[in-house]
Amino acid sequence: MRTPRSLLAVTVVAAALAVAAASPASADGTVLTTGGAGGTAVAVGDILDASLASGTAATLYSSATGTSGVSCASSTFTAAVTDNPAAPGTATESLTGHTFDSSSCTSNVTGVLGVTGITVDNLPYTTTVASDGAVDVAPAAGSTIRTTVKLRTLLGTITCVYQAPGLTGTASNTDNSITFTGQRFSKTSGSSLCFANGYFTAKYAPVTDSAGTDGPAVFVN
Incomplete structure (x- = not known):
């Protein structure tokens, strides 16, 4: 018959083995996955992309609460995953493409007849996605986030250039959105027809991993 001391030793060893068995599975979970939260890790080098969420528009308005400015019904982004560590943590991407289809853009600014083009400059940008859903977009050192907007007026095309030190957003697993x-x-x-400040709002969903056979949605863990 085992003594109480030997039984205690067996219990301690069994508990230690259980912890050791559970630890690798937990450590293997990454910040970005496909197939669901806690699913398959997104590989470094995979390309993530997304278009505007159905029924939404990307807007650049002249004030934070106003509705005067530019609105586009079609926009996409493309980013390459450069680091996808264990969760909780922060994944890193290189934003290499961010486009707006000018044919889908309109403007209600007085004196503006239409939108000729919108170009995102100074790419690539570094994008980080944290386990809590916080998204940060930053330019290269010494650069800025910059967008060039070309508007058609009665006097011809005018060019408006806007810049920001960085952008912040939120990722959600509810609809795989940013x-x-x-x-x-x-x-x-830019001319006086270019509003002094632009406030950018957009929702991109679903964010998918184009390396997958069916472009699986990306989850944040």
């Missing part, structure tokens, strides 16, 4: 709300840009050049 949302930016009221992100402030300052005008650096």
Whole structure:
């Protein structure tokens, strides 16, 4: 018959083995996964992309609460995963493409007849996605987030240039989305028809991993 001391030793050893068995599974979970929260890790080098959420528009308005400015019904982004550590943590991506289809854009600014083009400059940007859903977009050192907007007027095309030090957004697993709300840009050049500040709002969903066979949705853990 085992003594109480030997039984205690067996219990301690069994508990230690149980912890050791559970630890690798927990450590293997990454910040970005497909197939669901806690699913398959997104590989470094995979390309993530998304278009605007159905029924939404990307807007650049002249004030944080106003509705005067530019609105686009079609926009997409593309980013390459550069680091996807164990969760909880922060994944890193290189935002290499961010486009707006000018044919889907309109403007209600007085004196503006239409939108000729919108270009996102100074790419690539570094994007981080934290386990709590916080998204940060930053330019290269010494650079800025910059957007060039070309508007058609009675006097011809005018060019408005806006910039920001960075952007912040939120990722959600509810619809695999990334949302930016009221992100402030300052005008650096352009005519008086270019509003002094631009406030960017957009929701992109679903964010998918194009390396998958069916473009599986990406979850944040």
